Amino acid sequence: MRQGLAEPSPQSTALPVEIGFLAHHGHAPETLRQAAILARFAGISADEFLLKHNLVGEDDFYRALAAELRLPFLSAPPLSQAALYPDSILAGIAPLAGLQAGFVTAPRGAALARLLGTRLRSRTLAITSPSRLREAVFRRQGPWIADRAASDLARWAPELATDLGYGQITVLFVVLTVTAFGIGHAPGPTLAIIGAALGPLFLGMIVLRLAASVLKNSLEPNDEAPRTEDAALPVYTIIAALYREKRVAATLIQALSRLDYPAAKLDIKLVLESDDRETLDALRAVDLPGNMEIVVAPKGEPRTKPRALNVALPLARGRFTVIYDAEDVPDPGQLRLAVARFARLPPQVACLQARLTIDNTDDSWLTRLFTIEYAALFDVFNPGLAEIGSPIPLGGTSNHFRTSVLKAVHGWDAWNVTEDADLGLRLARLGYEVRDLPSSTLEEAPVTLGSWMRQRTRWMKGFVQTATTHSRRPWVLLRQLGVWRCYGALVLTWGIVLSALFYPLFSVLFLAEWFSGTTRLYASRWDTVAWFYSLTLFLSGTAAIMIPALVALHSRRLWRLWPWLPLLPFYYGLVSIAAWRGLWELATATFRWNKTSHGHARTSRAGLVLRSTRREWSARDH
Template sequence: MRSLSFLQRLVVLVVLGSFGASLWWQRDVTLSLVMVATQIGFLILAAFRIVLVIVSRQRSDAPVEDSHPLPVYTILAALHDEADIVPQLIRRLAAIDYPQDRLQGMLLIEAHDTPTLTAAESAPRPDWLEVVIVPPGDPMTKPRALNHDLRLSTGDLLTVYDAEDHPDPGQLREAAARFSDSPDSRLACLQAPLRISAPHETSRDSAFLHRQFAVEYASLFEVTLPGLARLGMPFPLGGTSNHFRIDVLRAAGGWDPFNVTEDADLGFRLWRQGWHLGIMTRPTHEVPPNALKDWLPQRTRWLKGFMQTWGVHTRTLSGLGFAGLVALTVTIGGTLASAGLHALAVSWLLATVMISLLAGLPPIPPAFAVSVMILGTAAAWLSGQIGARRAGVPYSANDMIMSPIYWSLMSLAFAHAVWRLVVEPFTWDKTPHRPDPVTFDVHCVHAGRQVV
C-alpha cells in the first residue's frame, strides 16, 4: 500500500473532524465516550481471546502419515547478511525427511551480498539444494526475493524457511499428507507452529526478553492460530514454515514486495480470494532476538507491516466477509491497538494511584476501566500459560508478573513503527542471527517429536 484510498482518506477526515468538533463543544463528554468505547472494545477482545483458548483445546490435528505418492516440494530460504549461519541452515535442511529426488531447494542471496554467497557456495550441500542470486532491485526485501524465485519453482508444494530455522524433519511429510487427505478442496496453506528456544542466556535483560518472546510465540502459534483455524477463520501467517499449494500461490500473485510483514498480508489475501488456511503440528524451532537492541527493530518492523496490512485490507471490505473482518480486527487491529495503548493505560493507572496517595485520598481508579485491564491481563496470561505448556517453554508466576513491562515495550516499538511508516515505509529492518550450539539441534529434534 503506497497511500490511502479516497474512501480511507474520507473516513479519516470525518472521524478526526467529528472528534475535534466534539472536543470543542463537549470535551468531557467526548473524552468519556471515547474511553468507554475503547474499554468495551478491549473487553470484547479479551472475551474473544478466551473463546480461542477454549476452542484451541480441541486438539484434532494429530500428525498424519502420507498415504499417497509424495508431491515435488520446493523449499525457499531468503538470506541476507547470513554468512555465519548459512552452514547451520544447510545442515538442518539436509536433515529433512523427504525423498531427495522429489525436493527442490533454493538459497536466495542478493547479488551484492558477497560474504553470504561465498559461505553458501563453499558449504557442503545436498544435490537438490542450489544457490540462486537475486538480481538487484527495489525494494530490497525478503518478499521480493521470494517472488523472484517463485517463478523458478518446479514443485507442487512450496515452503519458506528463515536462516535461523530448525524445522522438524517430518514437517514436509505431514504437510503433504494433510493437503492430500484434507476434505477441504479450498485449503491453500498450512502454518507450522514456531517455537522459541533460547540457548543463549547472556544477560538479565536478554533472559527477560527471551522468556517473554517465547511465551508470546506460544500464545500465538499454539492457541490463537489454532483457535481461528478451527473456527474457520483466516489469520496472519507466520513469516516462515508456511506450506503452500504452489498453483494457488502463483494465482494469488505471490508475496507483496512492499509489505514488511508479507506473511500477514498473504494470509488475508488468500482468504479474500476464496481460499482457506490450516495449521500443522510439527514445529519449527527458532531463537529469539538476543537483546533489546535486536528485539526493538524486529518488533518495529512487525508492527509497521501490520499497519500496512491493515491499510491494504481496509481499503475495501469486499471478499472479507464477517469472519474475515472479525479475524482481521482481532489479530491485526487488536495487536496494533494493544501495542499503542498498553503503556499509556499502565501509566494512567499508576499516575491515578500515586496522585491519590500523595493527596491523602484512597486510590480508587474507575472500576470499569480497572475491570477491563484485569480481564485483559487475565486473558493474556491464560493464553500464554496454555500456549507455553503446549510448546514446552517455561512460564512462571514471575514471568506473568513481569509481562506488563514487556507489553509496555510494545508501545515503544509502536511509536517507532508509526514514525518509520511515514519516513521509511518499505525499509526492511534486518534481525541479526548467529549460529546455535550443537546441543540446541539435539534438543529441538527431540522436542519436535513430542505431541503436547
C-alpha cells in the first residue's frame, strides 16, 4: 500500500475497484454494494450505473476520486490547443495549456479501474468530471466544432451537399417566369406541354401511393422477439435538438424517462443553441437524470436543426442513435423493438423509421387534417415504400440509425432545411436501406394556420433544395440507384414539389372545364386523348389522396375523422400555397429555419399523456 493512502475498510473489499474508493468518502458501502450487483445485471461498469442513476452526483464522484488519488480537481480545466474534438471527450483525457502542464482526465469504466489500480500520483495529472471536460473542449475548440458541424459533409462529398448558387436559383425562376408568361398568353398549349412533361412524375406518385395502400402494414410488430435481457442490450444514443422549447422541456424529460430501456445504457444528448438561455434555465430547473447531458452548440451558421445534430453526433457512444424532437412522446418499447429489428436485418439496413402520429388531433380543423395526412404518410405510404425497396425521404424525428453508418456518411446536411428527406436519399445513393419500424411517436401539430404555413413553407423549400441537390448529376444518380429506384427518387423529390405547385391548378382547370360544359369530347382525336389523359390524372390523383387516408384511419381506428376526408383537396391546396411561398423564400432567405413553436396543444388523443408538466410551464409563463 502506498504511503498516505487509507486502508480499505472490510466493507469495501468486495466492491468493484471503480467505486470501492467511495466508501472512504462518506458513501454507504451497502448502497455501493447494491449498485454493483445491479450493474452486473445491466452489463455495465459500476461507476456508470451509479452516475446514470444519480446515486452519486458527477462532481461528488470525481472530487472524491481526486481526493482518493491525491490529485487536483479542476472545475474549469484550461486546455491546450492540442485538445481534440471529439477524441479528447470520448477518451476522457486532454492536454492542459502550458509546456509542462500535463493532462486532465475524467476516466470511466476500465480506464477508471486502471487508474485506481496503479494509484498514479503525478504533478502532471489532474482530475475533472466528464461534463466539465466536454465544456472545456468546447471552449477551446468552439469555432472548429462549429465549422465541422456546418461543412463536414461538403468537404467529404461536395456532390452530395446542398449547394444552391444564384445561378441555379436564377434558372429556376426564369423557367417559372416563362411558364407563367405562357399560361397568360397561350394557356392551352402551355398547360398541355406542362401536363405532358410532368405526367410521368404525377403518375409515378399516384402509382406509389396506391401500391402502398394495398400492402399490409400493421401498427404493431407481427414478429415480436422474446424480451432481451438488459445485460445483452447495447448502449443507445438519443439526440434531441431544442431551441426555444422551455414550454415542453420538462415534458421531453418525462417522455424519455418512460422509455423501457436500462437507464444506464441510455446516452441522451440535449443540444441547445448558445443564445437559448430560456431552454437552458428550464432544463436546469428540472432534476435531470444522470444519463442526460446538455450540449451547447458553439455559435455559427447556419442556425438549423441539422447543424445542432451534427455537433452532438461525434460524441455518440451508442451502437444505435435515434433522433427525437422536443415535443415527442415515443412509445416506451420503441428502443427495444429497434434493437430486435436491427439484429434480424442485414448490415446495409442503416435506418428504421418509426411511425409519427398526431396527438392533439381535436385542437382545430387543421390538426384533424394534419392527423389524416400523417396517418397516410407514416402508416401507409412510407411503410409501403420500404416494402418495395424504394428510397425514402425520412421524417424529421424517430429515425433510428446504426451509429457507425450515420457517422460514416457525415451526419446531416446543415444547409438543408429538410435534412431528414435529404439524408434518406443520400443513404439510398450510398447503398444503404431504410425500413419501417411499427412503433408510434406522438407529435404535436401546429394549431394555427400561420404556424402551419411557416412550417410547411420550410418543408417545401427544403424539398426543392433536396431535389436540386440529388439531380445535379442525373447520370450518377442513375448509376447509383438503377432505373426504377432512380425514377422513384425523382418522383419523391421533384414529383412532390411539382405536384404541390401545379396539381391544384390542373385540378381547378379540369373542374372548371367540366362544369362549364365547353368540353368537346370528340372534336378531334388529340382532344379526345388529352381529355382522357386529364380525366385519368384527376380521378387517379383523387384516389391516391383518399385511399391511403382511408386505409390509415381504419388502421388507427380513427373512423370519426372520415367526415373530414372531403376537405383533403382543400388542405392540399394550402400545401400548394406553401410550396409557392417556399420558392420565394428559397430566393430571399435560402437557409432560414422557420421555427415551429410547441407546447400549445389543448387536447390529447392518447389521454392525459405528460400534460401536467405542460400545465406547470404554462402557469409559470403567466
